[in-house]
Amino acid sequence: MSGDHHHHHDHDHDHDGQEIPSATALRVKALESLLVEKGLVDPAALDAIVDAFETKIGPRNGARVVAKAWTDPAYKARLMQDASAAISEIGFMGSDRPHMIVVENTPTTHNLVVCTLCSCYPWLVLGLPPVWYKSTAYRSRAVIDPRGVMADFGLTLDDDVAVQVWDSTAETRYLVLPERPAGTEGMDEEALAGIVTRDSMIGVAKVAAP
Amino acid sequence: MNGVHDLGGMHGFGPVRPETNEPVFHGTWEGRVLAMRRVMGAWLKSNIDAGRHAIERLPPVDYLGFTYYEKWFQALINQMLATGTIAPEELATGHKAPGAAVATPPVTIENVAKTIAPTTSYQRDVAAKPRYAPGDTVRTRNINPEGHTRLPRYARNHVGTIERDHGAHVFPDTNAQLAGEAPETLYTVRFTARELWGAARNVGDAVYLDLWESYLDPA
Numbered sequence: 001m002s003g004d005h006h007h008h009h010d011h012d013h014d015h016d017g018q019e020i021p022s023a024t025a026l027r028v029k030a031l032e033s034l035l036v037e038k039g040l041v042d043p044a045a046l047d048a049i050v051d052a053f054e055t056k057i058g059p060r061n062g063a064r065v066v067a068k069a070w071t072d073p074a075y076k077a078r079l080m081q082d083a084s085a086a087i088s089e090i091g092f093m094g095s096d097r098p099h100m101i102v103v104e105n106t107p108t109t110h111n112l113v114v115c116t117l118c119s120c121y122p123w124l125v126l127g128l129p130p131v132w133y134k135s136t137a138y139r140s141r142a143v144i145d146p147r148g149v150m151a152d153f154g155l156t157l158d159d160d161v162a163v164q165v166w167d168s169t170a171e172t173r174y175l176v177l178p179e180r181p182a183g184t185e186g187m188d189e190e191a192l193a194g195i196v197t198r199d200s201m202i203g204v205a206k207v208a209a210p
Numbered sequence: 211m212n213g214v215h216d217l218g219g220m221h222g223f224g225p226v227r228p229e230t231n232e233p234v235f236h237g238t239w240e241g242r243v244l245a246m247r248r249v250m251g252a253w254l255k256s257n258i259d260a261g262r263h264a265i266e267r268l269p270p271v272d273y274l275g276f277t278y279y280e281k282w283f284q285a286l287i288n289q290m291l292a293t294g295t296i297a298p299e300e301l302a303t304g305h306k307a308p309g310a311a312v313a314t315p316p317v318t319i320e321n322v323a324k325t326i327a328p329t330t331s332y333q334r335d336v337a338a339k340p341r342y343a344p345g346d347t348v349r350t351r352n353i354n355p356e357g358h359t360r361l362p363r364y365a366r367n368h369v370g371t372i373e374r375d376h377g378a379h380v381f382p383d384t385n386a387q388l389a390g391e392a393p394e395t396l397y398t399v400r401f402t403a404r405e406l407w408g409a410a411r412n413v414g415d416a417v418y419l420d421l422w423e424s425y426l427d428p429a
Contacts, residue, residue, distance in 0.1 A: 024280060028239040030304040031287070032246060034296065037306045039313035041249045045322040049248060050241035052326045054234050094327030099376070116362055118217030118262050119278070124327060128244075131236075132228045134278045140220040143364065143417050144407050151224040160415030163403075165220065169260070169360040170379060170396050170420035171332040199228075 052093065059129035061092045062175055063196035064163065065125060069102075070180045071189045080104065083175065085135060087125065094124035104177040104202070110157055110163045112150070112203035113174045114142035120168035122175050126198055133202065143167055153204040176203040183209040211263075211356050212363060213272040219364040219407070240279040247286050248325050249317045258332075259386035263358040264289050275374045334393035341423055342397060344360040349429035350399075350421065356384035361425045365417075368405055369397050369429050373418060374398040381422055395423040 021029070021186040035041045065087055069076040079086040101120060103111040115121065116139050122130040132138055141149050146163050150156070157163065166174040178200040184192060199205035217223075250259070253294040264285040273281065290296045300307050317325050342348060348407075352367040353359065360382045379396040399421050403411035 022237070022239075024283070025237060028246075028283060031283075031301070032242055032301055034304050035246065035250070036307065037312075038296070038300075038310065039315060040253055040295070041246060042315035042318045044319045045249055045317045045325070046242060048319055048322045049326050050235075050274035053241065053244065057327070058234075093323075096327070096329045098329065098331040098333065116364075117360060118265065119403050128234055129227065130232050131278065132226050135223070135226065136217055136220075136274065137223040138226045140223045141218040141226070142218075144219040146415070147412075149226055152302065153228060159412055160414070163412065163415070164415070166418045167362070167365075167417060167419045169362065170376070170382075170422075172376060172396075172398075172420050174366060185257035204226075204228075209317040 030071060040051045053128055056093050057124060058195075059094070059125075059198035059201065060193070061127075062122070062125035062198070062201045063092075063193040064092070065102075065175070066088055066177055066196045066201065067189045067193035069177055070192055076177075079177070097122075097124045099170075099172045101127070101172055102175050102177050103164065105179045105206075107179070108160070109164060110203065112142060112163065112172075113144050113168065113175045113176060114139060114165060115168040116140070116143055117167075118167060120173065122173035123176055124173075126201060130198070150204055153199065155205055176201050178205075178207045181207050181209040211266060211358065212354055213266045214273050215266045216363050218362045229265060230232060231422040233311060243279045243283045249283055249315075250290065251325075252316045253295050254293050255388065256368055257385055257388070259358055259380075259382040260388060261289070262382075263386040266358065272427070313411070333376070334378050334380060334391065336395075338378075338394075338395050340375055340395040340397075342372045342375075342395075342426065342428075345370050345376060347429045348372060348399060348426040350425055353425070355383065357383060359383050360421070361421060362406060364406060365419055365421075368401055370399040370401040370405070370419075372397050373400045376420065381421070381424070383422075397423070398427070399426070402425070 037172050069079050079102050083102040084098050086087055087095050087100055105111055119129055119134045121133060143165050147157060168174060195210055196207055197205060200207045255275040265281050268281060268284060291298060297307055347369060349369050350361060350366050353361060376396040381392040381394055384390050384392040398418050401417050403415035403417060406417055
């Protein structure tokens, strides 16, 4: 399991998308009711946390940062110099996280972000990590065979492109600034934000022109 | 610790399989686990490093067999039991022990925002000057602590180059044991893929890790 199998979330949904409680779901529910009974947690606070991750914090935040960097050279300079401050300028929920670092893809350098030891991820700009990012397959291979991992995503780089892998071992968080694709010269910042994908900001994909 | 969590460079886990249109949570319970773990931090006298170490200490078979949020759930239970936040019989019955006190939740709808998006910095001011400067060559130490560390096995006893100085940061190896923050300088260190993985790798490829000063010796 651990994300290595596609159907890692056993029995949570039937074919109509109806939720069927698994043993784990029932145990989680029991624990929550115990913690509420003991006055340790407020269920409304739990609701707010879940809602924030489902609706407010996600890769659209990172896409706005990338699109602004593509269209505003002064902003890009600030972003590369002090990513935390530059991301805060945009001001979405959680944008004040310290120690963000942006690494830029170019025609000769490609960056890939991983956390081999756990699941560190720049979630305030990208939302919660996908299951594959947390999987043993990705965490084990990204550092030893990054080109093979990218091939799993359909991305093949020339041998003379330098691959730089960033293993997130501290409280620094890495965001990849992908290359702006050719053919997007006429697009404004908002339209550009619409084509920036989560995977391109992790480094397993390039951004494609629409 | 030399645990199964330290996955970098291992073989045999198969290809990476991205999921199309992946939902944020696969089942409502995953979100509840995430939220409970965040809210319970206040009660567990825990910190980010102790929380990670609790997951690392799951039995290896469970670590590899559980889904991500199953790991979080079990580690949360373990931490709550270890700190006496809940009693084993309460976990078994699902109810508060008779006569046990009822607390007041510290995280409420009014103050939850900072639990959702904390602005906590792990950088600290220290008097000590950094030992290394960008461009310096260093060798990582060959350490094998049984406790928490952020120096992965694949990067031990290897030569790299200091890329960047991040200032002093809380030291996870002590912080995870609740033995103090002991801040020291954190550096980004660049290792060539050939240094780590041998001559078959592309000459320009590299791996960067953020490493604390006491993981490093001059080389």
